[in-house]
Amino acid sequence: MDDLRPRSWGEALAMRAAHPDALPVAGGTDLMPRMNLAGLRPTALLDLSRVPDLAGWEDRSAWLWIGAAMTYTAMLAELGEHAPALAAASRAVGSPQIRNRGTIGGNLGTASPAGDCHPVLLATRATIEVESPRGQRLIPAREFYLGPRRNALAPDELIRGLLVPKATGPQQFSKVGVRNAMVIAVSSFAVALHRDERRVGTGIGSAGPTPLVAGAAERYLNAELTAGDYWDRKRPLPGPITSRFAELVSAAAEPIDDLRATAGYRRHSLGVLASRALRWCWTDYLKGHR
Numbered sequence: 299m300d301d302l303r304p305r306s307w308g309e310a311l312a313m314r315a316a317h318p319d320a321l322p323v324a325g326g327t328d329l330m331p332r333m334n335l336a337g338l339r340p341t342a343l344l345d346l347s348r349v350p351d352l353a354g355w356e357d358r359s360a361w362l363w364i365g366a367a368m369t370y371t372a373m374l375a376e377l378g379e380h381a382p383a384l385a386a387a388s389r390a391v392g393s394p395q396i397r398n399r400g401t402i403g404g405n406l407g408t409a410s411p412a413g414d415c416h417p418v419l420l421a422t423r424a425t426i427e428v429e430s431p432r433g434q435r436l437i438p439a440r441e442f443y444l445g446p447r448r449n450a451l452a453p454d455e456l457i458r459g460l461l462v463p464k465a466t467g468p469q470q471f472s473k474v475g476v477r478n479a480m481v482i483a484v485s486s487f488a489v490a491l492h493r494d495e496r497r498v499g500t501g502i503g504s505a506g507p508t509p510l511v512a513g514a515a516e517r518y519l520n521a522e523l524t525a526g527d528y529w530d531r532k533r534p535l536p537g538p539i540t541s542r543f544a545e546l547v548s549a550a551a552e553p554i555d556d557l558r559a560t561a562g563y564r565r566h567s568l569g570v571l572a573s574r575a576l577r578w579c580w581t582d583y584l585k586g587h588r
């Protein structure tokens with residue numbers, strides 16, 4: 299097996315084009331178990347972990363640019379102020395060892411419906427920056443997930459980074475699993491209050507063939523918040539609004555029974571997560587916290 303080690307982004311793209319069968323690898327926390335335990339035998343690996351800048355991030359005015367090879371440990375330490383839900387999702391991933399190696403680009407590359415970053419990227423309306431020798435594409439997260447472990451990347455494209463809008467209001471991410479650490483989500487949920495745009499974003503994980511947006515729940519809550527002038531008058535949210543939002547989130551799921559949980563439990567737990575996340579966010583909003 300060839301081990302390709304580009305030292306620049308341009309070299310990585312050229313190697314990708316010259317070796318179409320090579321599999322990109324960043325932290326290896328998804329890929330290596332597939333090679334060790336599932337018989338995956340690529341002819342070559344394209345190691346992105348030495349490409350400068352890919353592991354960092356940049357402040358771009360209203361946006362954060364996050365390099366594809368940024369690890370969970372780094373996101374947790376550095377992005378809490380401007381991307382609180384992404385930091386919360388990073389904290390929920392695996393163990394310290396996995397968080398030290400695993401990257402956001404690897405989460406997107408695998409595109410597992412259970413990946414912890416995805417609900418946040420949907421709720422915040424992030425954009426994925428991908429590139430090949432043919433040029434660059436910006437793909438909205440809401441168009442990136444095409445099927446179970448299938449994403450919108452063309453075969454010659456690499457993920458360079460992501461653009462995540464800086465938080466303008468409270469955000470939450472939470473997940474249910476069979477224990478608190480080292481656990482694949484049974485269900486997960488993210489919500490972001492986009493205060494400046496007077497809009498709410500949602501993302502559901504591990505309860506469908508892909509990560510999902512709860513579109514009807516977003517539309518319902520946006521309409522209620524506007525009709526009741528809740529954004530400006532900063533009034534507490536009545537219980538029935540939170541309950542209806544949670545019902546609509548639960549209804550947006552497309553879960554199946556599997557060895558981790560039944561479809562019914564997934565729907566139920568999502569409703570609980572959604573109701574709690576909205577209450578926590580709104581309490582923070584009333585207190586003026588971002």
Ligand SMILES: Cc1cc2nc3c(=O)[nH]c(=O)nc-3n(C[C@H](O)[C@H](O)[C@H](O)COP(=O)(O)OP(=O)(O)OC[C@H]3O[C@@H](n4cnc5c(N)ncnc54)[C@H](O)[C@@H]3O)c2cc1C
Pocket residue numbers: 321322323324325326327328329330331346366367390391392393396399400401402403404405406407408412413414415455456457458480481482483
């Ligand atoms: C014990 C254990 C616990 C885990 N717990 C969690 C968890 O709680 N939550 C969670 O979400 N995940 C979890 N994972 C899965 C994994 O750690 C994450 O998905 C992680 O983000 C993968 O990142 P990586 O850099 O290691 O990816 P890699 O294994 O290097 O790559 C994963 C896939 O992405 C592709 N890829 C990587 N980078 C790029 C790029 N820049 N462009 C194009 N394709 C690319 C690779 O070709 C491969 O197909 C766990 C894994 C293990 C082994």
